[in-house]
Amino acid sequence: MTDTHTDSAGPPASPRALARRRRRESAARFWAQYRRQRAGVTGLILLSAIVLLALCAPLLADGSALSVTQATGGRMDPPSAGYPLGTDETGRSVLALTIWGSRLSLVIGLTATVMAVLIGTVLGLTSGHFGGWYAWIALRLSDWFMVLPGLVVAIALLAVLGRSVATTITVIALVSWAGTTRLVRAQTLSVQARPYLERARALGAGHWHQMTRHILPNVMPLVLASATLLVPTAILTESALAWLGLGDPNVVSWGSILNRAWSSGAVSARAWWYLLPPGLAILLVVSAFMMVGRALEAVLNPRLRGGGR
């Protein structure tokens, strides 16, 4: 334990400004630790590349690449100079489709996760903090959602709600919030049992103060790590749903590309160029998120961190 506070002594600046600096410093420390996770850094680089690709999609392949009436390629042509990854069954470039598909896959994965995490955090935090019948109901509900087979529920709900990007997002969020609730609740309970909450109560702190000043900041890092690990699940779920034919066929996501490939006989036609890119893209994004998530967890969850005894 080094006395880092000593070097910040200097002329007394306002505590707030200094606090900001401390925060910056701890961010830097976090980054220094994160940087030591080799897989995490790889994942981060991969992820940034993919996000960049998704953002630049209009530059790399203009929107007309998705137009069926303007498509010039042949039906499931193998890779060629004009079409580095071949074409799909309507003559569009698989490369362009895959690049454009990244946008929707990422958007669905991220939005669904944000929704799920939001629901999960609010429910978990409040139920953990307040207890009582409210917590009982929240807990039962999340337990219930937790044990239900996610894909089954998602399929059923999608069949009911109809297919669109919005419903897909909602459905994925609905089947994945429960884990976060449990996590947040467990973490809330454990923070709740820490002496510093007792101290805060003894200082006269109210519920709001306890939740926002003490519990939430201590729960957030774990939520962040778990959210990072939720994104891959969401992306995989989306692709599975789309592949099963439960997505919106009018939009281009990796899952829907694979669905089209499957139903238009790409496997029979041995059109590997049609099957590989979207699948590999999913694999890359998912493993990138997993790597980042696991690295975050390793940094933020000291249980996994320490070597030795």
Added chain:
Amino acid sequence: MSIDRRPAPAPVETAAPGTVAGALSARGLHVGYGLPGGRTARAVDGVDLDIAPGEIVALAGESGCGKTTLARALLGLERPTAGTVTHNGSPLRYKTKALKAFRRKVQLVLQDPTGALNPRHTVYDAVAEGPRIHRCGGDERERVARALSQAGLRPAEKYFLAYPHELSGGQRQRVVIAGALALEPEIIVADEPVASLDASVRGEILALLLRLRDEAGLGALVVTHDLGLAWSIADRIAVMYLGRIVEQGPADQVLTDPRHPYTRALVSVLPNSPVPEPIVLEGETPDATLIPGGCRFHLRCQELASGAAARAGVDGACRGSELPVLRADTADRAVACHLHASGSE
């Protein structure tokens, strides 16, 4: 603030508690925990206790006897099942606002300073938390600095932006104490304040408590299972067994001349103890859900086992008749033991 101006309710207790201004008192306090299966753990089972400003009271006893529960009940963190806590003579009310006001005056210091500090808050935040909650106004910085230097962290500015993990255990405990002092309380309840600290550091913290008592007139209830500690700082000591105080009085008298068999046993096993032969207690661990009838200590009592009680003719009473709650307002010493039937002297 407001609490001082609120008209005091009519006195309810016969032995008017808290005659000293700012005193914190418990009267007939019972705290029970409902356990699964309908059992109740009577963690505190009838306690009378006074803590006045400028006085350090030690509460000793073995593990699980209800010390922490009593301390928490005194702070209003636990609602008693019976009995009252009074502050300044007025019974504590468990409304959010009333509790908040009360907690400006009575503060808590916990055993484990590492746990008691939020790892994400700087020292400044931790100390300023109380004043912020109570919207104390004034110069917050100034207040924090004062509290820190009072607690012996000087220069205070040096510590403002340290995180708890950058401090040593003793420093952390000082921060916790500073956090309590920032509200300028009258009484501090410290639950095992040095139990988790290194031996050589303990003395410093204890010395701080003594100094605060002398300089600021602070009152303190120090919960401990270490009788040596009580010897070093307490004016008075209360020994607790299974939810009750079984002996209390001036610390030096009680420790050098323990009267209750339980206190004697506790003192006897210490190195260089004034009790010549170590007394190792027999019998089951006390269990707050199963408090024996009669004297609650009789199952393990060495006096009863050795026949001394029978010789004194009180063995029947030991097994069969319950002892009254030790009154807090009795003069010097009080012992809840049939062998000392007079109860006090």
Added chain:
Amino acid sequence: QDDDTDRLMIAYDQELDTFNPFKQQFVISYNLSLLAYDTLIRTDAESFAPSPGLATEWEESDDGLTWTFTIREGAEWSDGEPLTAEDVEYTYDLLIENEDIRDWNIDFAGNLVDAEAPDDTTFVLTLEEPAPNDILYGGTYIVPEHIWSGFDDPADPTANDALPIVGSGPFQTVEYQINEFIRLEANPGYWDGAPGFDEIVYVVYSEPDAAVAALEAGEVDIVSKLNPAQAEALENADHVTVNNAQNRRFTSLNINHRAATADGDGFGDGHPALRDQAVRTALHTAIDKEALVDRVLDGSGDPGVGIMPEIFTDYHWDGGGDLVEFDIAEANGILDEAGYEKGPDGIRTMPDGGEKLTFRLYHHADNTDYATVVSFLTEWWEELGLEIEPEPIEMGTLNDKAYLGEYDIVFSGWGVGPNPSEIMGMYTCAVLPTKTDGTERSHENYFCDEEYDRLQAEQKLVADAAERRPMVERQQEILYDHAGTIWLYYQNNIEAYNSDKVANLTPQPADGGMITGQQGFLWAYHSATPVEGSEGSGATAASDNPTATILIAAAAAVVIGAGAFLIARRRRATADERE
């Protein structure tokens, strides 16, 4: 079964609903019945013309109400019992007297008055009204009285579940494994000659790709409903012959021209612009059906014109050279002229400048072809200054919306039989709903036209195709001009079979016809014969002998496992010494 059994393995993807031929709806059940039973008259393989089945001859009375059939002698049930006119009478009596069966088959049975078998070879049927086409194409499966009279309730869908099925047709079902396969055995004593194969096995392949792979591997002999990519892949296999056959079904767009009840009360929420024939014609003009056939179907199909697909040469209407031609500019012109001006955002509005021309386009969510078509349509129509909102919907919900009138444009499609009056009846005023709750579903897209109805009544009574044809053509023309329904294309049925193993598959119709999905009788399967010495050929070596593969794999696994174990042991020896 010993292994010299010649089996014809057919891939199918649908489940069976029932073995009760009076209650079935599924194509596979229909096929099984066609194989198991005979009808009095069957449609021939040449051109769907009525031809003798169990009845060698038939005669219509002058008033068209009495039909006399001569029943074939020597026909037998598969259990060896003779088949007589008694059985025929029993069968028709079921239709007439069993209320449940009658209701189920009301279109046909409702017109029957009496069935009589004066002797073993004569059968007389009395009708309430003349309906020659119903009789000629009606196809009632003659069931064995000696079996069926033992059923508690012949109308029960499970009544006929005991296997093997007793019938008089070329193949009877003997084994059924749900979701796996259906096995039929040949009836060697079939009156029309013993089938060439000993067995037919329908094998479930719910994924077409799997069926394709199986055909390539020689595990299955006939595969249908292929998509172009699969066909292309199969064409490369030497032992496979691909048959790109015309099909009986059409794909169309139903435009909500005005959902209304029989009383003329409009309902639903269709876009008002679509009530304007000009708008519908503009939409029609902006569809390049050739392109759809080329690009979506890869040429395996024909542009749609009218109800009757090209396969029914007798009744198909080709438009007589007067068809709408794809022309975006012209379509724009039509809209301009009709007063639908473009707003500032480039979207046309109603002539009063109010509502924008925003059309919901509903399509079946599970059909990827439709999704592709939708992309085309959307792109074309957006060039007209229309706003298109495509939405994939589950079939059930889609139908609900269609019958509630809550749509603008919706996909539709029907399989068509050789007798045109059946499908064309759905466009008559008589079947319009009387309520607006969407429960009456006999109509197709709320069409109602006086002239059309008159022609329908007339052509129904004409048995002669040449005489009937102009009327049917005129009906189709009326529908075409109205443009409430736009026929997009007739999609081919691409089939493929293992030509190393199967020969003599008679197509229906003779010219460019199909092997699977035949009507009136399964000519192809009856005539199919195993190719000499085919047993075991065509299949790849490995899948031919799964045991060998497994053994090899197992051996490899053992070797690898043992190796890994040894390596692990050696490693452990050193690991012992460390911590």
Added chain:
Amino acid sequence: MTLLALDDLHVTYRGGRGDVPAVRGVDLTLAKGRTLGIAGESGCGKSTLALALLRLLPKSADVAGRILLNGEDVLTMGWGRLRAVRWADASIVFQGAMHSLNAVHRVGRQIAEPILLHGDTTEREAAEKAEELLGRVGLPAWRARSYPHELSGGQRQRVMIAMALACDPDLIIADEATTALDVMVQAQILGLLSELVTERGAGLVMISHDLSVLSAHCDEVAVMYAGRVVEQGPAGAVFSEPLHPYTGALGDSFPAIGDPAARLRPSGLPGDPPDPADLPGGCAFHPRCPAAEDRCRSEGPALLDLGDSRRSACLVTQSRRSAARAAEETA
């Protein structure tokens, strides 16, 4: 006879953020039938020392010096020999009985495990032996079938002791075996331990931070500070008449009841315990030392014999002693 001899033992933890010299040159000896107490506050290297004795330190720890157990150097033994020595020659009772017992095995099995491993016995005999051992530590035989969580802290600690006795080792190391326990239980366990040791003539190393406890139960006490032994000597003498300021402070932290000097006068050392990764130069104790002189800042004191079988590593004491001795001699 010398059972255990440590010769200039060094342990350094190599880590990402620099090396931590946890033990910095310790020489100690222990004879059979004797009890050695090691005192010192948290982080001074007591547990590291204990673990080093059986080479149980994690890979990240570098050990140098010699550890002679019955004359054999533990540090240069082959792994096979080491495994044979472990528990059969020397066993350890760890501080946290809660975590040192495997929660999923019954305690009887855990006690029997080393017996089976080192002895030539059947499972049955081992189980009987385990029950007998439980009896020795005052637990009924049926407790062998209990799981650790079914026992109280003191009972678990006794199971650990029974386990340590399982192979009749020559050396028993008790690393803070009573720290977490109530005074009453602590007294019982300490009594039990010393009784067993004297009875068997084994050597006992008792580690604690409570100097007063050690002085009451040990023959000899070594006080550690920052990885070094700073004072060593007969238990009573070390406690009553410390020769190192740190020992004094440590002793004062546990005031004797009835001692008016300690009444309302808690004493402690100013400053914080040292960070072994960042030790001050000179005498490691000098920043907190009330008697520190200038030379303490630069000069690292050695542990010198000061007579009466006492040793101390304080320059001030050393010079005072030698001055006294010189005075004595001149006198």
Added chain:
Amino acid sequence: MTDETTAPGPRREGPGADGEADAGSEIPKATTGFGRYLLKHVSGALVSLLLVLFSSFFIFRLIGGDPVDQLTGERPVTPEQREAMRAELGLDQPLALQFTDYITGTLTGDLGTSFQYRQPVSELILDHLPATLLLSGTGLALAVTLGLWIGSRAGWKRGSRYDRAHTTTGLLLYSAPTFWLGMIVILVFARYLGLFPVNGMRSAETPPDALSQAVDVAHHLVLPVLTYTAVVYAGYLMVMRSSVLDEAGSDYLTTARAKGLRDDEVRRRHAVPNALLPTVTLIFLAMGNIVNGAIVTESVFSWPGLGRLFVQGIFYPDLPVLQSLFVLFSASTILAVLCAEILYWFIDPRVRKQ
């Protein structure tokens, strides 16, 4: 080290209470504790089951669409036929009545008749169950064995080459969409190499004797199981690995080493049993994933199991089948979790503490 934000730091144990001679009087009364524990979990499971039962009925009613349309496909239907079919399917009854019929039916084992197959759903389920059990059973057994075995070794030797190789492989496989992996597997092993059949569970051509049938089924089983295992085992690997990692620094392992056990004995006898405990629940908790995996794998390989029945039912929509399978799937996960909790009582002595 920076701030310990999350899991509670090592909390110093309060002085443990202790009694003296607790002579053989009472043996810990586990039974009453178990009763209460069981009751608590069983009642929780029952509540969940009831919720599932209720919701399954209503969820699928919301799908909309007249099942008759789907039943009749693209063939014209007369109103009479429509009525008859609705009556036959029980759709003509008021919803409340349908609901009570459904509840009483389900509770008495009568799951109704499939719209699609016109068969009692219970029979359908019994027909399809063996296939699902075979596929997911084999796959699961393989995945669990492989995952736990590799995971425990990887965790024990954290950071070693073995660990890195296996975690990377596991991570990649875990990240691959099941269906895609299945498609690629088909492409490679069936399309290019022609080694395995790609569809179904057996060939109709296979002679009916038991051995040939078994070999045939095994042959069909290879690819689906490969796919299934590949995706699922990685999860177990990760869980086991981190579980072993959690245990790795524990004091009881130091004790075990101090006793003179060999390194792999320490791992096998002490670390793995402890690490397995949290894993066991996770295996059961992962029942949901098993169902998910079954659905997708069965769909890719046309495996005639319940998952595929369900997916096909959705497109139908075959309400009775959907309802029943939804209840079945959910019930099996709920029961699996219940089993895990009960099992946990027996295998982890620590649970019995309360």
